[in-house]
Amino acid sequence: MFKLIIMNCIKCDKTEYCSRFCKEHFLKYFYKKFKAHLARIKIIARSESVNLKGKNKELGKHLLLSIDNLDIKFSPQGKELPTYSMDYKAINELECMMTEMKHLLPSILECYREEEIEAFCNLKKMKFEQEQYSILGQKLLKEMDKLEKRKPNIYTSSYKILEKFYKKI
Numbered sequence: 078m079f080k081l082i083i084m085n086c087i088k089c090d091k092t093e094y095c096s097r098f099c100k101e102h103f104l105k106y107f108y109k110k111f112k113a114h115l116a117r118i119k120i121i122a123r124s125e126s127v128n129l130k131g132k133n134k135e136l137g138k139h140l141l142l143s144i145d146n147l148d149i150k151f152s153p154q155g156k157e158l159p160t161y162s163m164d165y166k167a168i169n170e171l172e173c174m175m176t177e178m179k180h181l182l183p184s185i186l187e188c189y190r191e192e193e194i195e196a197f198c199n200l201k202k203m204k205f206e207q208e209q210y211s212i213l214g215q216k217l218l219k220e221m222d223k224l225e226k227r228k229p230n231i232y233t234s235s236y237k238i239l240e241k242f243y244k245k246i
Contacts, residue, residue: 095196107189107197111140114188121185124148126155129185132206133160136198137185159184164191164218165208171217 084093091099098106115121121141127149129137137160141149161169161184169181186194191208198205210218 094200096190096193100200103196104200107193108140108143110188111185112144115144115185118183118185120158120183121147121149121156124150126150126152127158128153128155129160130157131160131184132208133162133186133194133198135203136160136194136201136205139201139203140185157182160186161208162189162191162194163187165210167221168210168214168217172211172213175213 084097085091086093086099086102087097088102089099091101094100094103096103096106121127123146127141128151137158138151141147159182161181166181166184166187169178172178173180189197195205195207197203
């Protein structure tokens with residue numbers, strides 16, 4: 078017989094919403110992770126004009142505006158910033174290793190799994206757009222999903238291994 082296990086937030090005793098957090102702590106986690114990611118990749122300067130590219134531009138704009146001291150301007154002629162997820166980057170990096178495809182530019186949302194982006198968009202009542210993959214990318218995604226079901230933490234660690242490998246190339 079199948080038994081449903083309800084998990085609690087790692088910060089409090091409320092029911093888990095996403096990524097081991099309740100709704101309240103998930104929002105704090107999401108914003109904190111975004112600020113840390115921007116500080117690490119250093120692709121945006123203060124008072125810079127940017128042009129968000131890809132899916133979930135509304136989310137990217139919301140997150141950039143949430144940082145007080147950035148003073149970002151949005152313009153079609155501004156610096157192009159991709160908005161793809163960690164899932165998309167991992168699949169794309171695998172495709173790059175198998176083909177002669179160009180590597181992606183750093184994304185402002187690459188620190189999040191697609192499910193985290195979707196959960197945040199649902200909380201904030203924003204439109205969520207799922208990434209579109211190539212045929213090879215779809216096959217790789219199915220294999221990664223099978224692997225993740227067998228070993229839940231393997232996906233994130235596989236992504237981190239890919240990231241380290243890419244830095245060495």
